[in-house]
Amino acid sequence: MLQVQSGSKFPPGRVVITANAAKELSHEDIALALRRHLRGDWGELEPPNRDANERALLLGCRLLSAYSSHTGLRFWSITEPNRSGTMVLLPEEF
Numbered sequence: 001m002l003q004v005q006s007g008s009k010f011p012p013g014r015v016v017i018t019a020n021a022a023k024e025l026s027h028e029d030i031a032l033a034l035r036r037h038l039r040g041d042w043g044e045l046e047p048p049n050r051d052a053n054e055r056a057l058l059l060g061c062r063l064l065s066a067y068s069s070h071t072g073l074r075f076w077s078i079t080e081p082n083r084s085g086t087m088v089l090l091p092e093e094f
Helices: 019-024 027-038 047-059
Strands: 014-017 063-068 074-079 085-089
Touching: 019 085, 027 063, 027 074, 027 085, 047 063
Parallel strands: 014 085
Antiparallel strands: 063 074, 074 085
């Protein structure tokens, strides 16, 4: 279970990792991305999408972050609007 650390901007809720993401990503890649996501480090998003996440924090909307694994594979972390859950997945799984 992921514990919310100091500096987190929101709770993750239940964390789910898709089967494909779990197969393709290391535990370290996933853990680092989740820590960054919870701190509001949106990863490799363009400025308009970063701004949208900052508004989403205030308005209670969905949050999306994009990261690359140590092998260069792109993946996402998405937190539901009600903060009940966060999913780690590959973009093609969305």
